[in-house]
């Protein structure tokens with residue numbers, strides 16, 4: 001791993017340890033050699049208060065490439081996560097995480113998880129990633145509401 | 159004494175020639191630049207040369223790596239280069255290693271034994287590794303690199319000049335999953351899709367088991383079923399690879415159904431050109447092989463389908479013996495598949511079509527290598543090394559080669575080290591400790607008691623301990639295999655610069671070290687510790703994508719540092 005990538009991730013870890021938004025968690029995962037692998041983080045993102053996503057805490061895996069922070073991390077919900085901007089594989093489609101759009105090397109882990117939290121209730125219909133949630137969101141708001149509520153329940157005591 | 163050496167004596171003096179003759183140098187890389195460098199080092203009379211390269215010789219190397227010829231194909235580069243170069247000057251002692259320079263056996267002690275080092279590498283990771291070892295051992299490094307007409311020789315004198323990592327090097331551009339999967343806007347997006355998504359899903363390592371759980375209620379069963387289907391359809395295709403109807407299924411699914419599904423998400427196409435599902439003309443896999451050899455012209459849709467059908471037949475017949483196949487630009491079956499599939503996708507999205515030859519260049523991330531540039535850069539590297547050995551430190555220059563009518567060469571005095579550099583701007587020391595020495599002892603007895611730290615994080619290639627992570631405190635250096643490696647100590651209060659400790663086995667002892675305070679501490683902090691929860695705008699606009707070829711470098715003098723890294727192929731597009 002490049003020293004820049006490693007040291008920046010260590011800095012992110014330190015900043016997160018000392019201060020992070022309420023209700024969120026984010027931590028590098030254990031690796032088999034005994035230690036924490038700074039390139040893969042497990043985060044848990046709560047649904048925002050006052051939105052239909054409130055009450056659920058959604059696990060997201062952040063995978064940082066060797067070229068981080070020049071390149072953004074890849075962020076994944078569980079497979080089959082229901083949301084218009086999440087691929088069936090769980091990968092999040094978000095301009096903040098797109099090198100050709102809004103990604104900048106200065107963006108922090110804190111900003112990423114807050115960005116994903118905001119995306120939950122404010123999907124971007126111009127970049128859909130799955131037909132199921134997209135069609136509901138656009139044409140069948142009742143079904144959309146019901147599906148989101150189911151998912152909140154599923155992740156309620158996660 | 160050869161005429162070259164007589165010339166050197168006239169130019170640099172007897173002493174310098176003697177130093178050249180008695181010097182011990184390391185050359186990392188025996189490729190395009192390495193071959194040129196070793197030839198020049200040998201002819202100039204450098205006494206002892208150690209040459210490291212992991213690769214074997216490939217046919218495609220022969221047009222520029224002049225030490226190699228037909229009979230050497232598949233043999234190790236380092237060993238052949240040694241044998242051939244030795245013929246130029248039998249008095250030189252050349253030691254060759256077919257090895258990865260990042261291997262632990264090339265220890266700090268080993269690096270320390272050299273008078274100077276040449277980098278002739280094409281990947282950033284190895285270059286950074288050698289740079290770090292040179293800075294840690296105070297060994298001068300001459301880093302040579304080229305990209306087509308561009309070239310550079312950077313002079314690195316540890317402690318006095320910038321190191322390779324003191325400036326940022328641009329990484330090759332990557333593409334977002336959404337661009338590749340849903341909204342391609344350049345031919346390269348189709349090529350990446352064909353290579354990294356479609357090809358690897360069909361022929362690559364099998365995907366992990368689907369992780370859908372079974373907790374769904376009757377209410378959402380149908381929807382989840384749909385979502386699961388969307389996820390699994392390609393897996394289903396893979397199951398059907400050997401069915402006689404496979405090609406029809408593939409074309410129907412990939413170039414028609416999937417495109418219709420994308421079209422059904424109509425908001426996506428409000429500000430973009432919508433794709434048009436493929437209308438499938440008559441085609442036959444029988445023509446595939448002939449068409450595939452016509453690699454300089456763009457194929458029609460029917461021709462691409464023929465090549466696709468034929469390459470699928472070839473690939474499927476290999477699967478029995480090979481289990482899985484990975485893309486390789488020099489593997490015709492895989493290249494034909496990617497060339498045909500990418501062009502079909504490009505025609506659906508109204509993007510430019512490419513010949514197979516052009517696809518090979520893009521998919522293989524080929525940066526044209528020019529033998530002349532390699533030769534010039536190597537010559538520059540050896541000249542700078544000679545200046546160094548002659549004691550002409552004030553005359554050392556880092557030199558760039560540009561493709562420019564005004565000025566081909568620009569040179570600059572190497573700048574001072576960047577105090578914020580993670581290689582040059584850290585404190586270093588060595589320590590000895592026995593195998594059963596624990597991380598807790600390291601923190602308490604050494605770092606806190608002896609060096610006066612309060613809280614620390616300990617890092618190797620992974621995080622070993624910090625104030626909120628104590629799993630490893632009772633583990634020993636041996637258990638964590640930390641001997642003969644650097645560990646990084648980070649001051650949790652951000653006051654001191656990082657400390658790198660090289661640990662070897664022995665009785666507990668640490669070398670005295672002064673750990674400077676961090677430069678412009680407050681500035682550095684404010685950038686990362688953004689107190690506001692400011693989220694950059696989540697916009698839906700697509701910015702101009704001027705990606706071009708991966709790995710291309712800027713050619714304006716002074717604008718950016720030439721950097722030559724290989725594009726990382728290991729992208730996962732699921």
Ligand SMILES: [Zn+2]
Pocket residue numbers: 320321322323324325575576579580581582583
């Ligand atoms: Zn540096």
